[in-house]
Amino acid sequence: QVAPKVPRGLHCSAATHSSDSDSSVVPRPPEPSRWPMKGLAPHQELFGQAPSGERDKASFVQAVQNFKQHSVRRRGHVDFIYLALRQMRQYGVERDLAVYNLLLDIFPKEVFRPRSIIQYIFVHYPRQQECGLAILEQMENHGVMPNKETEFLLIQIFGHKSYPMLKFLRMKLWFSRFKNINPFPVPQDLPQDPVDLAKLGLRHMEPDLSARVTIYQMPLSKDSTGAADPTQPHIVGIQSPDQQAALARHNPARPIFVEGPFSLWLRDKCVYYHILRADLLAPEEREVEEILEEWNLYYPMQLDLDYGRSGWDDYEFDIQEVEEGPVFAMCMAGAHDQATLAKWIQGLQETNPALARIPVVFRLARSTGELLAASPGLEDLPPQPPVQGQEEEEDNLQRQQQQSQS
């Protein structure tokens, strides 16, 4: 018997994540909420002055310029910078180094530089230094690497021996080490189209580069001609030649399972995928790959020797490895119900004739509504038909008679 949660065990680590309405997964920049604003923050009027009302880099820069002209002595610049930092996301400039430099440029120069050891020991102008730190921290959270100009500005504003400068140096050091630490980088800008996103997600998970992505079904928008039909969700699958071969070798007496949905986070988007897998064969049932006698025309594939490596010759670390059953294919679909996934299986049969003989069991977890909200790509789908409680009765194996369909 398989416990209802078992199939999800290894795949759903992200499922416990926040169910916030906000879609940020990457650590969100902490709101600069040290100065809780009641009502309208000072200088709020500067933002939103743009004639077109558009929120882009130009209007943001304009707002900053307005502030500079508006208060020549830069009165209230700390408040303004905190406000600007908060506004950056809305203007879509949170990854723009030039804008951060512009914000730093608001600080009056030379004023906050400590001039004696005493000033240096007792934090000089702590509020300003903290504000500088806030800028750098927001840069850090968005992965913006400071440049020479930033350094120059920081030295001008706070001097060499200051906390923002220290932060700057640390960023310089660690950013270069961590920037490419992810061996599986996700592109900065994710595609908006759910099909493209699904392709990206599948490629991201599949280690085999010769795997082929197949679009089994293109999405039909709701207002297309076939309005009578229920919306057709997209189905995108991936399968590698090795998986195909493994599926062809699979013993048809053993059922294979469609499991899911499992979540995958791509930056701030969550997508769901299903896998087609089989249980691990018991060791005694596995076919031992034997070396054929007449195989290689040119050289012997094995030596007829009594020497063998004994336990003493094992130089590897003792690693406990957990073996999992084979995964034959993965898919991402617009809907997580059995009908949609059956279409996927049907599509797979075209390239995997063996699949017609193998019973397929659907083990779908209840489509978890709380996570769906987090994924904007999936939001506008019609309400899912409730998936009947397979979880309750796992042994109620629904054998798909795929032959009749193909």
Place this chain on the structure above:
Amino acid sequence: MSGGGLFLRAAATTATATARACRALAAFTASRRSLRTSPPSQGFAKELFLGTIEKKEVFPFPEVDQEELNEINQFLGPVEKFFTEEVDSQKIDREGKIPEETLEKLKSLGLFGMQVPEEYGGLGLSSTMYARLGEIIALDASITVTLAAHQSIGLKGIIITGNEEQKRKYLPKLASGEHIAAFCLTEPTSGSDAASIQTRATLSEDKKHYILTGSKMWITNGGLADIFTVFAKTQIVDSNNLVKDKITAFIVERNFGGVTNGKPEDKLGIRGSNTCEVHFENTKVPVENVLGEVGGGFKVAMNILNSGRFSMGSTVAGMLKKLIEMTAEYACTRKQFNKKLSEFGLIQEKFALMAQKAYVMESMAYLTAGLLDRPGVPDCSVEAAIVKVFSSEAAWQCVSEALQVLGGLGYMRDYPYERLLRDSRILLIFEGTNEILRMYIALTGLQHAGRILTARIKEIKRGNVNMIVETIGRRLRDSLSRTVDLGLTGKDGVVHPSLEDSANKLEENVYYFGRIVETLLLRFGKTIVEEQMVLKRVANILINLYSMTAVLSRASRSVRIGLRNHDHEVLLANIFCVEAYHQNVFALAQLDKYSPENLDEKIKKVAQQVLEKRTYICAHPLDKTS
């Protein structure tokens, strides 16, 4: 022309036969004598794996008797004349075809049946004579390949495993060139992997025919051939009453029907040879045309492939000798800075290299041919593979160096040099790639050594006092004295004193090679099959050892019988031996280390990382992090 050759041949046979008989007797007594002390020899190269030199096999350098030599020399004249005067290699290369009249002339010279026994209308040349003739034929690579595909592999199956009837039916016409043969093994899915052969032959209802269906690719002579040696899967019932797919070899005539071929492939080199796909569609092959046993095709294929390799040594040597002539001519006439090119050290170095490689290759080729010509069925497949690997790599290296001497001239299509470069590239690939042959060389030897060493270990475990004492004694001697004497030099030495240093170096290498083999077998056991980088080094060492032996043997003979320019030979031999010795010492030191120290581990890691991403993964040098 061929009639004349045959007549001469017939006159010489009686003398040859007696000489052979004498040699056979000598070999017989020799082997009986050795039985008492050590197991009978299994081929020279394999014995090297045990750290011993079977000097009886390779010293003195094999000779042919005078009459045979005269005969071949008379035959060589017209062939050489034909090749230098009538064969237009440039035209063959440009047009991608050997002209009809050239082929006709080759046939009339009898070159299509060089190794076919005389009773079937061939020249019946010994391996040595075949190698000698190969030197001349090498002047045109396309013709060499066409002839080699015809008789080295195409009809070899019939000679080796064919029954009397098949021989009588096919060999005369093949020998005369009326029919051309091709060897059909490679398939789109199967290179060296016999299990993935898709071509299938099924027995017909009346059990009189096999129905053959499938496609073969890259078949040399595929478009010209009338007789094909085809390998196909057949179902056979084995001793346990299990139905199994096994490979069977067939002789297929083009007029059996259903044989078609694709258009000739456009190749980098050897453009005059005909290479194409061959398709068999429901070809009816009579059961009499099964070559060897049904289901025994694998062995047939292996034997054919193993037997065809030794000739590459002399072929390449022939080509190189010509190349040295042509390049030297240029180097001695072109002047730069009022100096001839030949006066520059770096140019001289290249000529020394070419001469040295040609010399080594020649020595190995004729030594191996001599070993093959011994009575009985000598197994020289390892030696032949060594010759193939060495000569193909040397050919590529030397042609490349020659082009370097010629500078821009060598790159121009108006001159023959670029063609030689293109033609020589295939040598490293066909007849088993050099990588695969290295595995063959190393694994065959290790298997041999492994058997004997396991037997020794078993004896020790059983408590055989003699063996224990011997082993301990050897270990003691190893640790006490550093000089190795395997009896090549000294009082009963077989090597001329002028080569004494080189011989000692060879002895040292051989001895420590034997030790390393033992270490490796203990370290890896059976799993050494997986350690390809280790095996490559083992093969490289063995190639060096065999070539050093060949060179020493030949040079010693030359000095002793006083051949012309034997001092030059001694020079070449000494240069080669010292270089090879140092390579061997380095390789031995690497083999002694474990993979983290000898870089193998790192190399593997780099390869894995690149192959995982299937691309070059380093960031661009101009990339920045910010």
